[in-house]
Amino acid sequence: MGVVPVLVWLGVTLGVALGSALLPLVSIELFLIGLVSQQPGLSAWMLGAVVAVGQVGGKLLYFLAARGSLRLPEFLHSRPRTAREPRPETRWTRMLARWRRLLEAVRRRCHRHPHWMTSTHAVSSVVGLPPFMATTVLAGLAGMSIALFIGVGLTGRFLRFTALAASPALFAQWLH
Template sequence: MLAWLCVTLGVAFGSAVVPVLSIEVFVIGLATSEEQIPWPAIGAVVAVGQVAGKLLYYLAARGSIRLPAVLHDRLHRPRTASPMRERWRLRTKRVRGWLEALRERCHRHPHWMASTYGVSSVLGLPPFMATTVLAGLVRMRMSMFVAAGLLGRFVRFSVLAAAPAVFAGLLRL
């Protein structure tokens, strides 16, 4: 059981850093194949792994950690004004304006950002990755970031881990 929880922690951290991996599928598979692992333990381990992985994005957006030189140089190199780049800039002007207004609103109302991040950590809408980066950009307190993320992710993945047992119990009736 402990070995599976350690593997789950690693997969949760990896899926937070590399969003291509699906921790949801892993949790459902683990809950159905390893019935002796309690669902609150799965939820807690996944929550810790997810928040630890997202903390890297939060700190990078906040400016507390420096990106590797390859990424930093690529993001901050001077760009030539090609016609395609100019067209793209004009097309995304409204989205950039919306994001800037959202960022300003988050600065003025820090509790609004905390609630948005909390809802995102449970539902995944708005995308959890986006709210993680936005929380770093608006300099949300780290204690609030960790607490809201852990609570939301625990609820999300505990419910997900408990779902196979609930459905199995319903099918036996």
Template sequence: MLAWLAVTLGVAFGSAVVPVISIEVFVIGLMTSENGIPWLAVGAAVAIGQIAGKLLYFLAARGSIRLPDVLHRRLHRERPPSARRYRWHLRTKRLRAWLEALRERCHRHPHWMNGTYGISAIIGLPPFMATSVLAGLVRMRMAMFVGAGLLGRFVRFSVLAASPAVFANLI
């Protein structure tokens, strides 16, 4: 059982850092194939792994973690103007303005960001990765980030881990 919880923690961390990995599919597969693993323990392991992984994004957005020089050179290098880049710039102008307005609103109303982040931790909308980065950009307190994230992720994944047993008893 402890080995499966350690694997779950690792997969949760990996899915937080590399969003291509689906922790939801892993949890449902684990709970349907392995008997005797407490769903609360699975929920706790996933919550800890997810927040540990998202903490990297939070700290990077906050500026506490310096990204490797390779990424800095790639992100900030001078590029020759091109028609394609100009069209892309025009297409994303409205989105960039909306994101800047959202960031400003989060600075003015920090409790609004706390609520949005907490709801995102539970239901996943708005996307949890986006709210994790936005929380770092608006300088949310780390205690609030970790506390609300752990609670929300614990609720979400405990319910998900318990769901196969609930549906098995209904049929």
């Protein structure tokens, strides 16, 4: 395979990885398995690195928004209610209040135990459980440093997606 097709595939992979980080409905795992099945000449190391950069780059936006470093559009902010406008008590408002209390408790616990958040984010970046999106937001809420977030995320995502990119070739060797 020539240099230009490899660079094209790496560029497409970076775009899909970035898109899947921003829009979780896109599956980078399925794309990567399909790509290495159709283009076996691509290096698993390069694909793992490109996907890791795209994933962490996309999740960085969620991380910065959770930290409060990124200003969200106005329509995503809640509007304060006036004194004359009472909030109706419904099942939905009770559920939202419970979720807010739970999120606040998790945020306080993350501040008290910063190493807990780092290790949870590291495991999530490799295994995917708890979901990487959730630990990204929690890391931002906990005030994790950007350098630590990027370092842990890149390392874990690189390991995860390099192994995933190498898996079809390993499986094919095992069968023959």
